[in-house]
Amino acid sequence: MFLTTSVHFLFLVFLGMLSLVLLLIIAVLIYSFYQYRESVQASRWSEVINKRISEVIVYGEEKISADSNFSEASGSPLFRNLFLQKLAESEKKFSGAAQEKLKDLFREYGLQEEALKKLHQKKIHLIAGGIQELTAMNVEDALPKISTFLSHPSAQVYQEAQYAMVHFKGFEGLHFLNSITSKISEWQQLRLLISITHIPENSGDTIKSWMESSNDSVVIFTLKLLRKFQMLSLYSSVIDLLEHPSSEVRIQAVQTLLSLENPSTIAHLMEVYPDQPTEVQKEILRVIKKSKDQCSTDFLKDQLLNTSDSGVKVCAAEALCALEKQDYLAEISQQETTSEELIQIIKYALQEKVC
Structure with a gap:
């Protein structure tokens, strides 16, 4: 009797498990079919939108004559989001009148609301995408809301917010540099630099404060800003950065000094050279190479013959x-006392010169 009951129970368990597996399979198939339909629909819509x-x-x-397919689909939220995405992507590829036509389309179909809704989402990629789209379409009214994302924990979000601030406000949009603690990536620095077309007068104190920031990436970005706009008045502040704790900052300072083209630059770099880390010393030598200052000849000979570092x-x-x-x-290289290492280094340098 007990054995019969156990077998019956196991059979019921087996049926239950089998039913569960079948339900899961059906659910996966339904989901896959739904995803496939969405993919096909998105592909068709993409063609219509691109056209x-x-x-x-x-x-x-x-x-342009009216397109019934476009008109019918334009009421769908999925279509509108795809349309918005395509417009933002296309905006990067065009300029001038073409860009304005894209923005006219954006306004005509009222896509601003779709972009603004994304700023209230919790998913990071949606928020970042919304900021990108509003920036691309020049929706300046959204700037107050976008500015709240400058302190967002996600780099993807706060970087888009930073770019939006500079895109709309230019140099004034860089105010976040006063308090930012996260690192500004190389790519982000490039985006910001490209977006800044001029620096207002009397901005020297602000820029100098960024050069004194505890955030090394802020200092580095500021040095690049100085190079772009040839801010000669801050030359002495750049000199001071040759004593900065970060070697990376010092290297950028060396590059900036060359860019600012002060006649005393090479002499000063040779003076501070002995106190610099090896990587900074190499950068100083590269700068001297670019300057082609004949006054540095004896200094260079000394580094060639008396330093122990091969890279130097x-x-x-x-x-x-x-x-x-x-x-x-x-x-x-022909002297008998010259080491094999130095001979190879000289041969390499001479070959590079020929090339």
Whole structure:
């Protein structure tokens, strides 16, 4: 009796498990079918949207005949989000009148609401996408809301917010540099630099405060800003950064000093050279190479012959080549007392010069 009951119970358990598996399979199939339908629909809509965008850019909205497929689909939230995404992507590819036509489309179909809704979502990629779209379509009214994302924990979000601030407000949009603690990536620095077209007068104190920031990436970005706009008045502040704790900041300072083209730059760099880390010393030698300052010849010879670091020797040899000192290098390489390492370094430098 007990055995019969156990077998019956196991059979019921088996049926239950089998039913559960079948339900899961059916659910997966339904979900896959739904995803497939969405994918096919999105593909069709993409063709319709791309066609519409192309026609508007080429012919203008007023010269295009009505598209029933486009009109019917334009009421769908999924279609509108895809349309918005395509407009934002297309905006990056065009400029001038073409860009304005895209923004006209954006306004005509009232897509601003779709973009604004994304700012109230919890998913990071949706928030970042919304900021991108509002920025691309120049919806300046959204700036107060976008500014609240400057302190968002996600880099994807706060970087888009930073870019939006600078896109709309130019130099004034950089106010977040006063308090930012996160690192500004190389790519983000480039985006911000491209967006800044001029620096207002009397902004020296603000820029100087950024050069004193505890955030190294803020200092580095500011140095790039100085190079772009040739802010000669801050030359002495750049000099001070040669004592900065970060080697990366010092390297950027060396590059900035060369860019600012002060006649005393090379002499000063040779003076501070002994106190610099090896990587900064190499950068100083590269800067001397670019400057082709003949006053540095003896200094370079000393680095070539008396330093122990191979990388420094290479930089010194290349700089001497730039100063047209090939005969000197050839003479050194032929001396019996010259080490094999130095001979190879000189050969390398001479070959680079030929190339």
